[in-house]
Amino acid sequence: MKRTMPRTTRPRKGAARGGKRAPQAARPPPPEPEPVTPDGPRYLYGIVRATAALELGRIGVGTVPTQVYALHESGLAALVSEAPGRVVDPTRAHLLGHQRVTEHLLREHTVLPAAFGTVLASEAQVRDLLRTAHDALAGVLEALEGKVEMGLKVLWHREHLVQRLLLEDAQLARRDDEPEAEHEQRLASAVEDRAGRDMRALLEGLRPRAVALREHPPVGERMLLNAAFLVERTGLESFEEKVRSLAARSDTYAFRFTGPWAPYSFVDVRLGPRDEDAVGT
Template sequence: MATKQQAEVSREGRARYLYAVVRARSGWAAELTGLGPSPVHAVREDDLLALVSDTAGLRVAPTRAHLLTHQRVTDAVLREHTLVPVAFGTVLPSEERVRELLRAAHAPLVRALDVLEGRVELGLKVYCHRDALARRLEAEQPELARRPTEPEEDHEQRLELALLERTTRDMDVLRTGLAPLVAATHESAPLGERMLLNAAFLVDRAAVAAFEARLKTLVARTEVYAFRFTGPWAGYSFVDVRLDMEGELSAGTR
């Protein structure tokens, strides 16, 4: 960070670690302990509140304890408020700098709050038991079995194509089945060979139970896929709030 920011920390004695931004009208009365450990408090600018805690320096090490504390504070805020989550490690040198950043990013922060109003993020990862699915496909479609004179490589290519067609269709059925309960979807690239879907869904709080029930109905139809369902979380996948190397805050929706 710049020398100017270090000087600000020296004058104030403590920097400010940011967790989230909420609307001022929602108020702030919770008693939470943040990094440090230091109490979480609100810094107000116009109609926005930045939730912060005091910290000694401008950098916070990404230790497991720090990451869990950041997540615990965010989860606690999410239970009572619509919030724009701030990326881990976002530190400002002074409370005045927090207010400046709220002023500078006011419009995108309000837009992000509008997108997230009354909604939470749910995560879903889908994995394929490829051998089990291959056996099922060969049982359902005898023509997929290896022909007497067929080279093994050709058979593997035919089977791989059939696997791709089936998994693509099944994931499309899953997306279609969940779509009526979803306000927005963000998909990331699958990780590893077994993962087929790596998705986040923005869902109204009131629809979370219905989403879970619909998902259980859809996944009950198959034993060749494994599902990892997580949440509710703050909408990290649908907004982007981070501090650049010059200490400027950028915020927007994805």
């Protein structure tokens, strides 16, 4: 027979012992966002090709998320919000706000992303940018049309590869007359050579499925590869399948595959009021 424990009832938190509920302090209402004003610095998230109105809502950078909206000029739209200041600190909240906007844009648009912290002096300066750099901006957007960025980081435990090589090649074992320092140097050279060849083979396997490839410096001792790929949206499934296939062949390396992202690695945008020559792919 199932046994049951007697259930006791305690006064609810905040209730008086005599059965009367104690009065509770009223919660302060959440701060209301300030209305958007036409003057003042504007935080720039990116540029897309659009003529219709774009309102992304209050998802932008700020202690209280700011209204993100578009400024249009000749078929281009700059997505902006009021900036919290001329300099925007890279706090977690600000970084997440910037990422929210670019991810939202990426769902339906090809995005020419602005670097985090890009602030222009006013709406007028944003419009001036769209007018004076129109051809350069439109050209970059044309080159990026239908493409997104995928990131791939490969990490390793060096000792795992050392053990793998020692099992595969008996010649790498220490010889009886070989000084320990010379053996360690010979083994280290073999490990570096093998890791380099493996990473080159990985990139060559993925290169045909990408429009472009950029390698960034590895971060930390464990990272061997830090690469970004520009991939057609229509080819994402094929690209992801190839990454999974290559990763499945190796238990020596750890793969970190991310995206899709706005193609930050494939544009060099230094946005200013008259910066036509500073925009390129």
